[in-house]
Amino acid sequence: MKRLNKIREIMKENFLDAFLINSPYNKFYLANxxxxxxxxxxxxxxxxALVDSRYYVQVKENAKEFNVIEISKERTIFDFLNEVIKKESIKKIGIEGDNLTYDNYMKLAENVKVVFLSISLDSLRAIKTSEEIEKIRTAAQIADKAYKHILSFVKEGMTxxxxxxxxxxxxxxxxxxxxxxxxxxASGERGALPHGKASEKIIKRGEFVTIDFGVNYNNYCSDMTRTFLLGEAYNKEMIKIYEIVKKAQWEAVKSVKEGITASYLDSIARNIIEKEGYGKNFGHNLGHGVGILVHEYPIIGKGNDIFLEAGMIITIEPGIYIEGLGGVRIEDDVLVTEEGFEVLTNSDRELISVKG
Amino acid sequence: MKRLNKIREIMKENFLDAFLINSPYNKFYLANxxxxxxxxxxxxxxxxALVDSRYYVQVKENAKEFNVIEISKERTIFDFLNEVIKKESIKKIGIEGDNLTYDNYMKLAENVKVVFLSISLDSLRAIKTSEEIEKIRTAAQIADKAYKHILSFVKEGMTxxxxxxxxxxxxxxxxxxxxxxxxxxASGERGALPHGKASEKIIKRGEFVTIDFGVNYNNYCSDMTRTFLLGEAYNKEMIKIYEIVKKAQWEAVKSVKEGITASYLDSIARNIIEKEGYGKNFGHNLGHGVGILVHEYPIIGKGNDIFLEAGMIITIEPGIYIEGLGGVRIEDDVLVTEEGFEVLTNSDRELISVKG
Structure with missing residues (x-):
């Protein structure tokens, strides 16, 4: 019921009589x-909960506090909304405009004559409960274990x-x-692609390899990146950028605490990278929230002046990418606490050279 | 270039000067x-192709026929659109209103002064090329192999x-x-949940087990369902509904050919199930297209009067679900051909009782 109360607070703040929720992650958060x-x-x-026959039994079982209504061609979502609007004197309904499609909005607006207002529910899931933190902690621990395993698994010549x-x-x-x-x-030159999904490229000796992955455990995500070296480093600039990214990342991690802004946190890492002359090679935000989705509110980036609060879990993931050469990124999941921070992913941040 | 031509045809039909595409699957289809x-x-x-720095190199490599434009805070998507609109005298732009969010539409409409028109691109990917068919065929073959494997793997007492x-x-x-x-x-009573994701429930002797799964191979999907029996059947009604679903499914599969309508195909299976008195226990459509997405155009269901065309790949998946008892569904992927059909998933449709 606490989660429903959060929605009702948002309704009050925005003078709404109701909120219509359609995003799968908020439906999961509120009604499983x-x-x-x-x-x-x-x-x-x-x-x-307005569902078709496929989901009826399931939702009745899993979301006891909801009235489950079966939607069909005989009783459409519009029919039901119009009934409730009349019965409960509803004038203004909040919608998730960042998730509801333009077409579905238009159909709603045509068939249901109330005021719809797009209100962001982004922050709804930002502060995690202790049960949620436990799930993400486990997801992070599995990621650490898996990374350790992969360091002993990877061999020269593998794709x-x-x-x-x-x-x-x-x-x-x-x-x-x-x-x-x-x-x-993303190995070798492909390391310059911040989003370089695993390809058929063969990993060669002397290459830096960036692995960015996460674990989904009980519907909660972790998200972690490490860059390691296969064999010996042939390139001094790669070693140099590794050390810059490592420093920028750790300085930012150490600065995490309740009350600082997301943009300030971003600037800590960004200033270090800029001072070394690689500002233009760090083209993305420092991080983002993580939870039911791997990318959640808040964005940790320039211009986002929201304050970090205890219970948020965010990633810190600076990187440097050089076309034609390669790239380095280091990323951890960090829990914001009242006193400061707790790092949930704890794989070694020193440059590791694997024998392969 | 053929795929781009399809978009330009849709533009012509709808008197559009341009089309703005944002759905990931259509971006993949057109520009990788x-x-x-x-x-x-x-x-x-x-x-x-309008992308931020993270995707710039990748898109330049993978989509040679596109002009790749880097979007940033300095040159936003709106800046770029306004430039092109002026340069190319654009008055009317198509949008994917079934994918574009309401919020993103509102931002577009505020910042870019042209007419936007929501046009469905649903049918864009409906007819598969031979390369696409080959990928889905492989995805289907792997599904068959995996199902065979699972029949020998499953044992009483497993979750x-x-x-x-x-x-x-x-x-x-x-x-x-x-x-x-x-x-x-979905085993035992859970079989009544058409969308019952695997749970911690233990599979017991005498239960029917429905497995609905698919394989993603090179970004193309297969989708298949079988219901089998662990040990001996204790329930005669379950055997009965199995035989009804089997008959309904196969009669529909055999009827597939270019030129019939989706609703007609649905009615073939539905009539058989209704005649046996289980119409209300078959609450979903007969099937759907399958391709880059596991659910694609066209819907094979009541009221959808589109004609099947050679090169479409659709699922045929009738089911009967009885709350408190269980359920049966059988699903295959079927290629529509000029002469008729080719079934891509070929696992046995007879009731299999595994020893377990």
Whole structure:
């Protein structure tokens, strides 16, 4: 019920009589329903789950505090909304405009004559409960274990895809449900692609390899990146940028605490990288929240002046990318606490050279 | 270039000067870019990929026929659109209103002063090329192999989750990239949940088990369902509904050919199930297209009067679900051909009782 109260607070702040929720992650957060299909309608005094026959039994079992309404061609979502609007004197309904499609909005607006207002629910899931933190902590620990395993697994001549597959297999062996997103394995020059998904490229001796992956455990994600070296380093600039990224990352991690702003945290890492002349090679934000989704509110970046609060879990992941040469990124999941921080991913941040 | 021509035809039909594409699957289909971020802009004579620095190198490599434009805070998507609109005299731009969010639409409409028109691109990917068919064929063959494996793997006392994990592991062993969606393993009474994802429920002797899964191979999906029996059947009604579903499914499969409508195909299976008195227990559509997404255009269901065309790949998946008892579903992927059909998934459709 606490989670529903958060929605009702948002309704009050925005003078809404109801909120119509359609994003799968918020439906999961509030009613244990992870599906693109169906809506939740939260009114001042009631909460309804509007689902078709496929989900009816499941939602009745899993979301006891909801009135579960079966939606069909005979009783559409519009029919139901119009009934409730009349019965509960609803004038203004919040919608998730960052998730609801333009087409679905237009259909709503045509069929249901109330005021719809797009209100961001981004921050709804930002502060994690202790149960949520426990799940993410486990997801992070599995990621650490899997990374250690992969360092002993990777051999010269393997493809990036082979490394990816072993990682996915091992995550499940460690009781992780699955990878939390398509794994990035970017070796050699491909390291310059911040989002370089594992390819058929063969990993060669002397190359730096960036692995960015996460574990989904009980519907919660971890997200971690490390760059390691296969064999000996042939390139001094790569060693140099590794040390810069490592320093920038750790200085930012150490600065995490309740009350600082996201943009300030970003600037700590960014200033270090800029001072070394690589500012233009760090083209993305420092990090982001992590939870049910691997990318959640808040963005840790320039211009985002929200304050960090205890219970948020964020990534800190600076990188330097040089076209034609390669790249380095180091990323940890960090829990914001009242006193400061707790790092949930704890794989070694020193440059590791694996024999391979 | 053929694929771009399809977009330009849609532009002509709808009197559009350009189309702005934001769905990840259409960006992948047209420009090999599988990401939520970034846009493609197709104008009468040019095509642009608008991406941030993370994707710039990658798109330049993978989508040679596109002009790749780096979008940043200094040159936003709106800046760029306004430039092109002026340069190419654009008055009307198509948008993917079934994918573009309401919020993003509102920002576009505020910052870019042209007419935007929501046009469905649903049918864009409906007819598969021979290369696409080959990929889906392979994805289907791996699914068949994996299902055979799972029949010998499943034992009394295992949880549904254990079966799911072995299936995922084995798919990768067979060179599949991953499962094409969260696998459904629904045993015993849970079989009444058409979307019952694998749970911690233990599979018991005498239970029917429905497995609905697919393989993602080179970004193309297969989708298949079988229901089998662990040990001996204790329930005559379950045997009865199995035979009804089997008959309904196969009669529909045999009817597939170019030129019939989706709704007609649905009615073939539905009539058989209704005649046996289980119409209300078959609450979903008969099937759907399958391709880059596991659910694609067209919907094979009541009221959808589109004609099947050669080169479409659709699922045929009737089911009967009885709360408190269980359920049965049988699903195949079927290629529509000029002469008729080719079934891509070929696992046995007879009721199999595994020793377990």
């Amino acid at each position: 329903l992870y599906s693109n299909s169906g809506y939740l309608l939260i009114t001042r005094n009631n909460q309804y 990036e895809k082979q490394v990816e597959r072993e990682l996915v297999r091992y995550i499940k062996e460690c009781n992780g449900d699955k990878e939390s997103f398509d794994i990035i394995v | 870019l599988y990401s939520n971020s970034g846009y493609l802009l197709i104008t009468r004579n040019n095509q642009y 549904e989750k254990q079966v799911e994990r072995e299936l995922v592991r084995y798919i990768k062993e067979c060179n599949g990239d991953k499962e094409s969606f969260d696998i459904i393993v």
